[in-house]
Amino acid sequence: MLTLRAIAFVLLALTPVFAHADAKPPAAPALDAIRDARLVPTVRDRVLVGYKVFAIKAGGRFDQAQDPFKAGDLIEVADGHPATSTEGQAAIAAIATGATDVVVEVRRQGALVKLTSKAVH
Numbered sequence: 748m749l750t751l752r753a754i755a756f757v758l759l760a761l762t763p764v765f766a767h768a769d770a771k772p773p774a775a776p777a778l779d780a781i782r783d784a785r786l787v788p789t790v791r792d793r794v795l796v797g798y799k800v801f802a803i804k805a806g807g808r809f810d811q812a813q814d815p816f817k818a819g820d821l822i823e824v825a826d827g828h829p830a831t832s833t834e835g836q837a838a839i840a841a842i843a844t845g846a847t848d849v850v851v852e853v854r855r856q857g858a859l860v861k862l863t864s865k866a867v868h
Contacts, residue, residue, distance in 0.1 A: 781843040783807030789821055797823040797830040797854075798839065808843050814862040817855060824852035 785802040788795055800820045803809045809816045822830045825838035826849055838849050845867030853860050 781840065783843055784809040784816065786822070786839070795831045797821045808845055808864065811864060814864065816853065816862065820853040820855050822851055822853050823859070826850060
């Protein structure tokens with residue numbers, strides 16, 4: 748017979764770890780293709796708030812001369828869309844391809860910083 752504690756454990760195990768702003772589970776297949784940096788989903792108060800940038804490849808798309816990303820930057824907005832939205836994820840993926848200019852807002856040491864990733868011509 749299951750105890751109340753065992754039932755509570757099962758219910759907690761089946762509860763999503765975080766809530767998504769659109770009430771859909773966050774999926775970022777476009778972000779899987781990024782090889783110039785490691786993007787880690789960042790959760791605050793059980794809500795996905797953006798993607799933290801780590802392991803930036805020297806000379807890669809995330810290491811541009813004008814506006815380089817720095818390890819620990821938290822991408823919150825991409826091309827005017829929340830980074831957690833489908834549009835925001837597509838804009839972040841566009842940085843890796845260099846197909847278009849992308850303006851992102853990152854939280855760096857508590858301050859919001861605007862970066863522009865220029866398209867490759």
